[in-house]
Amino acid sequence: MKIAQERVSTFASRGVRRRVEPGEGSSCARCGEAIKFSMKTPAHQIIANVYENGVWNRVEHFHDTCYLNAGLPYGNARD
Ligand SMILES: [Zn+2]
Numbered sequence: 001m002k003i004a005q006e007r008v009s010t011f012a013s014r015g016v017r018r019r020v021e022p023g024e025g026s027s028c029a030r031c032g033e034a035i036k037f038s039m040k041t042p043a044h045q046i047i048a049n050v051y052e053n054g055v056w057n058r059v060e061h062f063h064d065t066c067y068l069n070a071g072l073p074y075g076n077a078r079d
Contacts, residue, residue, distance in 0.1 A: 013075075014077075021037060030062055033063070047059060060074075
């Protein structure tokens with residue numbers, strides 16, 4: 001099935017806010033730094049499912065602050 005090029009607008013890309021769990025090794029899509037689990041201060045990350053041309057393309061991870069600083073690229077992340 002051919003997908004029309006006009007449908008570039010994001011289909012259902014959205015972010016959710018999650019606690020960083022031990023053993024996760026993602027890096028932030030904005031700053032490139034590792035998103036690390038911390039025993040002292042619970043860290044949160046934004047996990048975004050990114051759709052391109054209406055088709056799921058990838059998952060991106062962000063520090064929650066980076067996501068805010070980026071202007072909520074995939075909408076207001078929900079808990
Ligand atoms: Zn970051």
